[in-house]
Amino acid sequence: QSVLTQPPSMSAAPGQRVTISCSGSSSNIGSNFLSWYQQLPGAAPKLLIYDNFKRPSGIPDRFSGSKSGTSATLDISGLQTGDEADYYCGVWDNSLRGVVFGGGTRVSVL
Amino acid sequence: QVQLVQSGAEVKKPGASVKLSCTASGYTLTSYDLYWVRQAPGQGLEWMGMIVPSAGGTIFAQKFQGRVTMTSDPSTSTVYMELSSLRSEDTAVYFCARVFSSSLDVWGQGTMVTVSS
Numbered sequence: 152q153s154v155l156t157q158p159p160s161m162s163a164a165p166g167q168r169v170t171i172s173c174s175g176s177s178s179n180i181g182s183n184f185l186s187w188y189q190q191l192p193g194a195a196p197k198l199l200i201y202d203n204f205k206r207p208s209g210i211p212d213r214f215s216g217s218k219s220g221t222s223a224t225l226d227i228s229g230l231q232t233g234d235e236a237d238y239y240c241g242v243w244d245n246s247l248r249g250v251v252f253g254g255g256t257r258v259s260v261l
Numbered sequence: 262q263v264q265l266v267q268s269g270a271e272v273k274k275p276g277a278s279v280k281l282s283c284t285a286s287g288y289t290l291t292s293y294d295l296y297w298v299r300q301a302p303g304q305g306l307e308w309m310g311m312i313v314p315s316a317g318g319t320i321f322a323q324k325f326q327g328r329v330t331m332t333s334d335p336s337t338s339t340v341y342m343e344l345s346s347l348r349s350e351d352t353a354v355y356f357c358a359r360v361f362s363s364s365l366d367v368w369g370q371g372t373m374v375t376v377s378s
Contacts, residue, residue: 153305186364188306195356195371196298196306201364239306243363249322250296250308 154179155240157253163230164261171225171256173240179251181221185242187214189234190255196239200225232260263287265357265369272375278345281372283357290338291315294360297331297342299353300371307353311360312340347376 156174163169173185187200198207200216203223215226227234240253268282283295297309310321314333321329330343344351355372358365 184363188365195368196358196365197368198364198366201362201366207366241306241308241365247323248320249310250298252306252308255305 153254154244154247154251155242155253157238157240157256159254160257160259162259162261165230165232167230168226168228169230169258171227171238171240171258173223173225173253175221175223175242175251177221178246179221179242179244180218180223182245183243185216185218185223185240187216187223187225188239188241190237190239192236199238227258230258230260234258235260263359263367265359265367267355267357267369267372270373270375272377273347275348275376275378277347277376278343279347279374280341280343281355281357281374283340283342283369285338285340285359288359290333290340291335295333295340296358296360296365297329298356298358298365300356301350301353304353309342309355314340344374347374349376352376 161169184202188196189199190196203218204216213229237255239255244251266284271279273279291314296311299307312319312331319331328345333340357369359367
């Protein structure tokens with residue numbers, strides 16, 4: 152049981168948009184900056200979004216993040232077959248005094 | 262380029278200990294904190310703890326308190342994570358990752374640890 156709640160899976164056709172949610176509490180998302188990670192099969196996670204909405208260099212603007220209160224979302228527009236991966240949200244939790252991750256969302260491109 | 266290179270796969274028996282390494286290149290190890298994160302087969306990411314390489318300070322997830330040790334050797338740009346009293350549930354890929362602005366911006370390639378009798 153993860154501290155942050157994400158949908159287990161989502162799917163959409165190429166070119167479509169998916170929105171992945173991440174729900175937490177006042178001790179984590181409500182208080183701290185959130186990040187999103189993409190993990191391709193067999194690979195290490197890769198940073199997609201940091202500080203709720205910022206993109207590292209090299210990350211296309213098809214990926215966008217937002218946060219409101221104790222929830223956050225990751226939007227992937229113009230879905231491509233290369234976007235098939237697991238996506239995780241992660242944030243520091245003040246009560247647990249550590250980083251917590253969502254359970255991950257597997258995105259499939261139909 | 263900036264990268265973290267981890268040590269190779271390990272196979273251990275229950276009750277044993279394992280010590281993994283993570284070597285930084287392309288940047289100064291002591292300029293950033295480092296986290297250890299693990300992922301059991303088919304499962305999600307689990308934060309284990311962190312080390313401040315410049316000072317050696319550590320914070321561990323409660324689940325691993327008493328079983329995990331993290332150390333750093335700035336002279337070789339390497340951090341180590343040792344997990345003791347291994348059990349089958351510790352079978353996982355272990356990642357080290359650099360901390361940047363509350364996020365993990367550089368990840369090691371991962372080390373597979375298999376605990377089996």
